[in-house]
Every structure is written in C-alpha cells, then in structure tokens.
Amino acid sequence: MAEVKLYGSWSSPFSHRIEVALKLKGVEYEFISEDVHNKSPLLLKYNPVHKKIPVLVHNGKPICESLVILEYIDETWEEGPSLLPKDPYERAMVRFWAKLLDEKGLPAMLKACLRIGEEQEKAKEESTELLKFLEGTLSGNKFFGGDTIGMVDIVANFMSYWFIIWQELAGLQVLTKEKFPKLGEWMDEYLNSDIIKENLPPKDKLTEYFQARFEATAAANAAAAGGGGLPK
Amino acid sequence: MAEVKLYGSWSSPFSHRIEVALKLKGVEYEFISEDVHNKSPLLLKYNPVHKKIPVLVHNGKPICESLVILEYIDETWEEGPSLLPKDPYERAMVRFWAKLLDEKGLPAMLKACLRIGEEQEKAKEESTELLKFLEGTLSGNKFFGGDTIGMVDIVANFMSYWFIIWQELAGLQVLTKEKFPKLGEWMDEYLNSDIIKENLPPKDKLTEYFQARFEATAAANAAAAGGGGLPK
Structure with a gap:
C-alpha cells in the first residue's frame, strides 16, 4: 500500500x-x-x-x-472525483483562476485585514475588484467546478472561511452576501458539503488563533508608527 | 484549420x-x-x-x-514534442521549478539589476540562492527537460538571455559560467538549439531597449533620492 x-x-x-x-x-x-x-x-x-x-x-x-x-x-489518484476537468481549455481556465486566487487574492484579502491606512484601502480595492471577477464566473453553477467541487473551489477555501473570520476580526465588510450574492450562495454550498463540513477547523479555535496573530500585528504596527515602540 | x-x-x-x-x-x-x-x-x-x-x-x-x-x-497539440513529461511526479517537479522561476526568479533577477543599495543586495542574494538550487537540478542533463527542451527550459529563457543582458547593463556578475558551470553549459545548449537560435530577438536591439528602460529607472531612483527631483 x-x-x-x-x-x-x-x-x-x-x-x-x-x-x-x-x-x-x-x-x-x-x-x-x-x-x-x-x-x-x-x-x-x-x-x-x-x-x-x-x-x-x-x-x-x-x-x-x-x-x-x-x-x-x-x-x-485518477479513480476518484476529478479536481480538474478533462478539456484543455477548461483546464486552462481552472489553472488561471486558481493561480489568481493564490497569488493575488489571498495576499490582498489578508493585507486588507492586517494593514492600516492607505495600504489597507488599496488592498480592500484590489480584493473587491477580484471578488467582482469571481462573482461573474459563477453564472448558474453551484461551484466554480460546475456541479461538483473542483480545484478552484478548493483553492478558494480561504475566501469562504478564513477571510470571513479575518474580516470580522478587522471589522471590515468586504465580502458579504449583499454585495456578492452568487459568492454568498457558493460559500453556503461549499461549507455545507459533507467532506468540507466534516474537516474544517472549528471556527472558535481558528478565530482565537487569528485574533492573537492580528493583535500582534497591530502592536507591531503601532510600535513602528511610534518610532520603534518608544513613547512619543 | x-x-x-x-x-x-x-x-x-x-x-x-x-x-x-x-x-x-x-x-x-x-x-x-x-x-x-x-x-x-x-x-x-x-x-x-x-x-x-x-x-x-x-x-x-x-x-x-x-x-x-x-x-x-x-x-x-499532443502530437508535437512534449513540453511536460508524462509521469505525475516528474510533472509536479516541472510545475514546481517553472512556478519558482516565474514568481521568484525573474522578479529577483530584475530587481538585482534595477534597484540600488540594500534592496539590490537582497535581490542579488536571493538570485544567487535560487541559481544554486537550479545548478543542483541539472545533474548530467543537457536541459532541465532531460535530453530535449521542456517547460522549465522555456520558462527559464529570461535567465539564459535577458538576464545576461540585464546584468551587463547593471555591471553585475551574478550568473557567470565560472560561478555556475552547469547553468553555463545549459545556456550554451539552449541558445544554440535551432528553434531557439532562430527566434530570439537580436541581442543589440534588446540591449538598446533595456538600456533606455534602465536609464529611465535610474533617473527615477535619483529623483526619488533627491526628494522628488528637486536639487538638494
């Protein structure tokens, strides 16, 4: 074996x-x-x-x-459900969106929650623009992968679960069901799928973990703004 | 058609x-x-x-x-020579190196030539470290793809031709045949392959193009260092 x-x-x-x-x-x-x-x-x-x-x-x-x-x-493991479609053009689209989510999406959404001032505003704008593109690709499909969970859904896991926690901690409302109804439906479908639901880390534990991380970042930001932590 | x-x-x-x-x-x-x-x-x-x-x-x-x-x-176009191998593990290795060259290699090598001071030193170090890893993967093979040109060789085109021009313009010696003999042999093999040789942009024209670009960047750096271009 x-x-x-x-x-x-x-x-x-x-x-x-x-x-x-x-x-x-x-x-x-x-x-x-x-x-x-x-x-x-x-x-x-x-x-x-x-x-x-x-x-x-x-x-x-x-x-x-x-x-x-x-x-x-x-x-x-070809025998299991396919994560990528068979058609070369559809595969290219999956690779395009997965790459975009990974290289631009996650960093922008994390920055939107961790940074302050102008840098934060820029990251919020970048995140919103990306979310609009993603909302547009979900026309009539349950998942990015069509009827079943595929590679883009899996790569976008940070968006449906982690980012929702991050933006709560940061007091932001970048990704909401009101602003992005199709992404909202997708999140519900994804998070309620059996295998996903059974394997996500518990929300309270994850919130606690990132709260500590966000507080440490805020303290570092404040120290940097105050000239290395010295009182002004 | x-x-x-x-x-x-x-x-x-x-x-x-x-x-x-x-x-x-x-x-x-x-x-x-x-x-x-x-x-x-x-x-x-x-x-x-x-x-x-x-x-x-x-x-x-x-x-x-x-x-x-x-x-x-x-x-x-499956009938032509393969750009990726068939074996899933070998394919994963190709994707790993292609991604690294694209996301880290090219930006680091360009920064090493365009930036100044501490930023430049950091980019030179990052480039050198990456080149050491690449040198290590070429054991006994003509190309990264083995006996024939594959996806990693193609993605690494910037290293064999563009970066050599960039480092000449910047007066650097990051990638040399003395420091990286296997990469040196690979560059010769790659640049002398028929299809590559026949299709590269002419070196003098490319040098001229990037010289203008590098000079514009240097002028912008100088203006930024001098407080927006005002004389000090």
Whole structure:
C-alpha cells in the first residue's frame, strides 16, 4: 500500500486544500502537524527552497506548493472525483483562476485585514475588484467546478472561511452576501458539503488563533508608527 | 484549420515563451505585436484581469498567463514534442521549478539589476540562492527537460538571455559560467538549439531597449533620492 504523509498545520488554508483533495479522492494519509514557528528538520529537508508547509510525501518523494500538489493528486489518484476537468481549455481556465486566487487574492484579502491606512484601502480595492471577477464566473453553477467541487473551489477555501473570520476580526465588510450574492450562495454550498463540513477547523479555535496573530500585528504596527515602540 | 493568434511583444521573455512553445510544436500562428505602453482594446477585452501580454487566442477563445498557456499548448497539440513529461511526479517537479522561476526568479533577477543599495543586495542574494538550487537540478542533463527542451527550459529563457543582458547593463556578475558551470553549459545548449537560435530577438536591439528602460529607472531612483527631483 502506498504511503502518503502530509506535513501541514491545522490553521493553514494552504494545508487544508490538500486535506480536502485527499479526502475527496478517498486517499488514506498520515497528517504530520508542523509548528510553523519551529519547523522540523524533515520539513526543511523536504522543502529546502521555500521551507513551508504543506508538503505531501508519497512513497518517500516530496511534493511542495499547494497548487502543484493538487494537480499531482488529481493525476495520481485518477479513480476518484476529478479536481480538474478533462478539456484543455477548461483546464486552462481552472489553472488561471486558481493561480489568481493564490497569488493575488489571498495576499490582498489578508493585507486588507492586517494593514492600516492607505495600504489597507488599496488592498480592500484590489480584493473587491477580484471578488467582482469571481462573482461573474459563477453564472448558474453551484461551484466554480460546475456541479461538483473542483480545484478552484478548493483553492478558494480561504475566501469562504478564513477571510470571513479575518474580516470580522478587522471589522471590515468586504465580502458579504449583499454585495456578492452568487459568492454568498457558493460559500453556503461549499461549507455545507459533507467532506468540507466534516474537516474544517472549528471556527472558535481558528478565530482565537487569528485574533492573537492580528493583535500582534497591530502592536507591531503601532510600535513602528511610534518610532520603534518608544513613547512619543 | 484552427486559428491561433498570439498577442505579445518582441522584447518580452513572457511572450517569447509562447512563441518558442508554438514553434517547437509546429503550430502556425499569427503574431500581433502589442505596445505595452498603449494596449489595444482587444488585449484588454481578452485579459481584463491582468491586462497583460501574452494572450493566446485559439479559435476565438483567449488564454492568459504564460505558464497556463504553456500547459494548454502541451495538452492541445499532443502530437508535437512534449513540453511536460508524462509521469505525475516528474510533472509536479516541472510545475514546481517553472512556478519558482516565474514568481521568484525573474522578479529577483530584475530587481538585482534595477534597484540600488540594500534592496539590490537582497535581490542579488536571493538570485544567487535560487541559481544554486537550479545548478543542483541539472545533474548530467543537457536541459532541465532531460535530453530535449521542456517547460522549465522555456520558462527559464529570461535567465539564459535577458538576464545576461540585464546584468551587463547593471555591471553585475551574478550568473557567470565560472560561478555556475552547469547553468553555463545549459545556456550554451539552449541558445544554440535551432528553434531557439532562430527566434530570439537580436541581442543589440534588446540591449538598446533595456538600456533606455534602465536609464529611465535610474533617473527615477535619483529623483526619488533627491526628494522628488528637486536639487538638494
């Protein structure tokens, strides 16, 4: 039997992408919890370039970068539900949106919640613009993947769950059901799907975790604004 | 017959990736030259999210983002030489390195040549570290793709040609044959391959183009350092 290990962290949307894909495919795996502030020698050996979770280790061979891992899972366990469609043009569209969400979407939405002033306003605008594009792609479909959960839905997990917590903590209303009704319906469908619902980290625990992180960032911002923490 | 159009620019390594892939596959296409400072309405219609070249339009349907386009070309014109291997693990490795070169490599190497002071030193270090990893992956192979040119070689085109021009203009010696002998051999093999050699933009024209761009950046840096261009 193949040996599948996932080096990840319970609070990470990147790590969660891989868990969801493996569960959807019905692949048994061992989850190895990494402390992101004190990384294990094995993680550093498996991912010497980025030194980051998630890393999937399949029969001793490591694969890094969540988007790369998702495509590997889809190509390796073909018998399960497909994460990407078969048609080359549809596959290109999936890769385009997954890349955009990963490279622009997540950083912009996190910045919108963590930064202040002009930087925050810019990140809010960028997030809103991106959300408008995403709202437009959901015409009549339950999921970004059509009738079933696909790679874009999985990559967008941060939007449906993590960002909702982040914007609550930051007191923002960037992504709401009123502003983006189709994305609102998509979030409900996604979060209420069996495999997703059963595997999301508990909301209160995640809120607590990010509250501490957000407070630390706010303190660092204040210290920087006050000239390295010295009273003015 | 299928209609293939490429919206690109002669001086862009991103655009050049697509030209090389189409030529390797033997796909006939029409090249539509875009002025990157005055983009055409069609380009903005085809790529409303990023508003950037290259865009491949195949039978009226646009595909954006060079890495996404390369995979589309490989999956659509299967009869030509493969840009990605067949094995899922090897495919994952190709995607990993292509992504790294695209997202970290090119920006770091460009910054190393365009920025000054501490920012430049940091970008030089980042570039050197990345080059060491790349040197390590070339063990005994002519190309990153093995015996033939593959997706990683194509994505790395900026390194073998553009960066050599950039570092000459900036007076740097980050990537040299002495420091990176395997990358040096790879560059020779790549640049002397028939299809590559015949399609590269002329070195003197490219040097002239980037010299003007580098001088404009230097002037902007000097103006910023001098408080918006006012004499101190």
